[in-house]
Amino acid sequence: MVFGYWFDFCNEPRLQYEWVKRDPSLKIAVREQSAAFFNGVKLQKTGWVKISGRNVRCAAFSPPEEMDNESCWSMEIEDVVLLVWNAPKREILYTKRGAYTPQQLQYWIYHTFFPMILELGRQQNILHVGSVEVEGKPVLFSAFSFGGKSTLTDYFLKQGHRLLSDDSLGIEKREDGYYAIPSYPFHRPFRQLETLGYYTENFSTTPKPVHAVYRLKKVAPNTAVSISELKGIEKFKAFHYSVFVNFDFMKQERFVFFTKMAKAVPVYQLQIPWDKARLPEVYEQIVQHSRMVAGQETADVISEC
Numbered sequence: 001m002v003f004g005y006w007f008d009f010c011n012e013p014r015l016q017y018e019w020v021k022r023d024p025s026l027k028i029a030v031r032e033q034s035a036a037f038f039n040g041v042k043l044q045k046t047g048w049v050k051i052s053g054r055n056v057r058c059a060a061f062s063p064p065e066e067m068d069n070e071s072c073w074s075m076e077i078e079d080v081v082l083l084v085w086n087a088p089k090r091e092i093l094y095t096k097r098g099a100y101t102p103q104q105l106q107y108w109i110y111h112t113f114f115p116m117i118l119e120l121g122r123q124q125n126i127l128h129v130g131s132v133e134v135e136g137k138p139v140l141f142s143a144f145s146f147g148g149k150s151t152l153t154d155y156f157l158k159q160g161h162r163l164l165s166d167d168s169l170g171i172e173k174r175e176d177g178y179y180a181i182p183s184y185p186f187h188r189p190f191r192q193l194e195t196l197g198y199y200t201e202n203f204s205t206t207p208k209p210v211h212a213v214y215r216l217k218k219v220a221p222n223t224a225v226s227i228s229e230l231k232g233i234e235k236f237k238a239f240h241y242s243v244f245v246n247f248d249f250m251k252q253e254r255f256v257f258f259t260k261m262a263k264a265v266p267v268y269q270l271q272i273p274w275d276k277a278r279l280p281e282v283y284e285q286i287v288q289h290s291r292m293v294a295g296q297e298t299a300d301v302i303s304e305c
Contacts, residue, residue, distance in 0.1 A: 001026075001205040002110055002184045003118060003170045012102045029091040030109065038084070038095065043074065051112060053193040054078060065249035069121035075113050080104050083113050087121075107194050110184045115168050115244055124170035124181055125257055126244035129213075131164035131180060132156040133204055134290040137211035138164055138180040142242045148216050148272055154189035155279045162204045163187055166197065168244050171261070177209040178261050212293050213238055213267040214286065221275035225285045227268050235267045266293060 006022060009015035011032040043059035050056070060073035067073065074084040081100050084093040092109060118124040130141040130153035141149045153166055166188055170181030182204045188197025215230065215238040230238060239258035268289070272282055 001182065003114060003124065004181050004207065005114075007109070009102075009106070012105065014102050015106055027090070028114070029089075030105075031091060031093055033084075033093045033095055035082075035095050037093075038082070048078070054080060056112075064120075064247065067120045069123060071120065073120070075108075075116070077104075077108055081108060083108065085113075085117050104194055107196055110186075110196060111167065115170075115183075118170060119245065119247070119250070122253075124172050125254065127169050127171055127239065127242045128167065128244050129169050129242050130166055131169045131182075133162040133164065133208075134211070134287055135294070136208070137290065137294060138204075138208050139211050139286070139290055140165075140169065140180070140213040141216060142213055142238050143216035144241070147218060148274075150187070150189050151276070152216070152272070152279070152282065154187060155283055157187060157200065157202065159283065160202070162202050163200055164204050171210070172207065173257070173261075178265055179207040180210050181207050210265050212290060213265060214270045215267065216270050216272050218274050219271045221273050221278070223271060223273050225273060225278070225282050226271045227285060227289050230267045230269055234269075236262045238262075238267045 005026045005028050007015075007028050007030055009030045012030075043061060044063070045059040046057050048055040048057045055078035056075060057078075058073060058075050060067060060071065062071060070087050072085055072087050074082060076082045077097075079097050079099045081097055081104065082095040086093055092113070094105060115126045119126050127140070127142070130149040131138055132153060133139075134156075141152050143149045150166060153163070157163055163185065164180055164182040166183070166186065168183050170183065172179045172181055184196065185200050185203035186196035186198060187200055188195065190197070214227070236259060239261060240255075243254060270282070270286070
C-alpha cells in the first residue's frame, strides 16, 4: 500500500506487485498515453523549479487555491515524464520523455506526485518525517534536511521495527485522533537523487494514531542524549517546518490543522549527538521514553474512568 492506496501500473509489468487483498475503491490505475492525446489541452502552467535535481513544473485547469479532490492537474518532469491526475477516474496518465525509465515513473509518483494529489485534494496532510512503530505505535522523527531522520529511521529498521515512512508521511484527522498513514515500503539511508531506496517487507499498511513526535536537534558528539517535552509555539514548529510542500494558498488551513494537532499529540525535542557510534544509546532512550509515554497515556485513561 502507498499512502493507503494500491497502484496498478497497467503498462509496466516490472512494477506490478502481488497483493493479498485488493480493494477496488483504493485502486489508482497508472496508464500510458501518447503525447498527441494531450494536444489542444489548455492549462495554466507554473514556472520551472528544481526538485530532486530535475526541472519540474505543474499545470492545472483552475487556479491552485480553487483545487479540490475533483480537480485534474499535471506535473511535468523535464526530459523524464509528463504525469496527469485524472480525478474523475482516479487514475494517473503519463507520457514518456527521452530519459524515461520505469523506476523514475515509480519514484516521481510515489515520492512527489501522489503526495501532492493527496494534499491538494485535502485528503491527507503530508509531513516530511521519518516514522517507525515502537511496540505497535507510530513515532515520528522531525528534522531539517541532513538532520539525521533517515539515519535514525534506518537504525530502527535494523533493530526489527516496522517502517511507516522514510521521507513523507500522511496525516489524517479522525474522530478519535490524528492518524499516521504509511507512505511506501522503501527506505533510503543514503544520498542519491531519483531513487526510492531499498524495498522492505517490514512495512506497516495500517493507519494508527500518532503516538509521539521527536524533533531532532544535532549536538556535539560528546553531549548527553536528552529528551524534553516541547510546549506552545515550539511544539507547533515541529509540524510547521516539516510540511512536505509549501503551498502559499494553503497556509491558513495548515496553520489551523497543525495548531489543533499540536494540542492533541505530544512533541519532544531529542538532543542527538552527531556521532553514529552513539546511535545505540539514542535508540534505547527513544524506546524507553516511548514506553513511558504509553504508560502515562494508560494511566490518564484509567483516571478518567
